[in-house]
Ligand SMILES: NC(=O)C1=CN([C@@H]2O[C@H](COP(=O)(O)OP(=O)(O)OC[C@H]3O[C@@H](n4cnc5c(N)ncnc54)[C@H](OP(=O)(O)O)[C@@H]3O)[C@@H](O)[C@H]2O)C=CC1
Ligand SMILES: N[C@@H](CC=O)C(=O)O
């Protein structure tokens with residue numbers, strides 16, 4: 143085998159696969175100097191070969207996995223198809239045959255990452271997944287390597303490009319939700335089923351992966367509380383601005399003495415907070431470590447070339463590891479088993495927009511009920527009036543989720559409360 147050529151196979155040639163293919167072609171002349179060998183795309187697996195005939199030479203295109211798994215000259219498999227199956231089976235088989243794997247698949251890594259990393263370890267293979275979290279932003283490798291000298295206690299950020307794009311377009315251009323989603327899909331940011339973006343599942347998967355690495359304890363997607371942006375209205379965005387906040391879909395992971403907190407939900411953050419300035423498909427992740435203090439990572443979280451950048455970085459890293467016979471060096475980093483806290487045990491401030499009967503004593507009764515549930519009000523504003531109904535906005539102080547939700551259950555039964563229009567958590571730090 144010619145050591146100066148390393149053959150790779152791409153599984154998928156969609157948004158990300160196309161970006162990877164383009165970057166590999168552009169970087170080809172620099173490869174001997176950068177990594178001591180040249181990467182050659184030997185096979186590209188797709189379902190519908192005709193769709194890709196203009197883009198990929200016929201001798202590379204295949205719709206048969208056996209063309210890849212049975213070819214011993216292919217040493218790196220790059221999975222950019224998405225979904226659990228057949229991706230999981232293909233990756234298991236590739237690793238079991240000693241092929242190194244790069245994947246952008248957060249769905250898979252957030253649920254079966256532990257199992258796949260274990261197979262990689264058994265076969266001394268690399269399994270790298272930098273693109274699976276925050277697209278082009280380097281975050282997995284910095285947490286696994288550069289920040290290893292820290293005890294990380296908090297990871298927080300905007301980790302879904304599609305929803306950040308939609309919220310930006312709604313807030314700045316007055317665009318309707320559906321139009322903004324269509325644009326994000328056309329730009330290649332959204333998942334094959336954009337429900338994963340909108341409902342916070344994609345961000346939840348990324349948060350599970352980051353929390354596992356940060357806290358050295360396995361966290362899976364099922365552990366993460368998720369709430370999406372589908373209920374966010376233009377009115378809430380307008381009121382948030384009036385109150386000095388921006389609404390963002392945040393992922394928050396925290397290590398507390400009682401266990402790990404992992405939650406994804408729309409969050410009001412102060413307009414002067416650095417995350418408030420993160421717009422469009424950009425992502426940003428804050429990491430707090432005991433030695434480094436606060437570190438922030440910022441860049442494009444989705445799209446062909448930004449995501450391709452992370453994938454190609456991983457492929458080139460593997461090629462270099464192969465050159466120096468040190469593959470399998472960095473595997474699963476979970477060496478402990480910590481409990482994950484229930485959402486009801488976590489704390490937050492809350493913004494509530496509601497419609498109340500407009501008569502004397504209503505606000506006092508409401509404040510009294512919140513007070514009797516240990517919920518303190520930091521701000522109360524009366525907004526629009528419609529006949530006998532007044533719209534009221536309340537922001538609470540920090541309170542345990544269970545106490546807040548218990549008080550809402552009671553408030554809903556009060557005859558003077560006509561509607562609870564929205565509830566959004568508020569993050570002040
Ligand atoms: N888009 C983005 O910005 C980002 C995406 N990712 C992740 O990267 C992965 C790919 O995403 P993306 O490129 O957007 O997806 P696309 O839907 O654009 O592309 C998927 C590709 O995979 C092929 N494919 C799908 N299923 C199979 C199968 N069973 N067998 C063979 N080929 C198959 C498709 O071929 P065919 O057309 O023939 O069906 C297509 O070429 C996903 O895991 C996604 O979550 C990660 C970060 C960012
Ligand atoms: N759909 C995802 C793509 C990258 O992970 C997003 O919008 O962030």
Ligand code: NA
Nearest residue numbers: 272275277279
């Ligand atoms: Na990344």
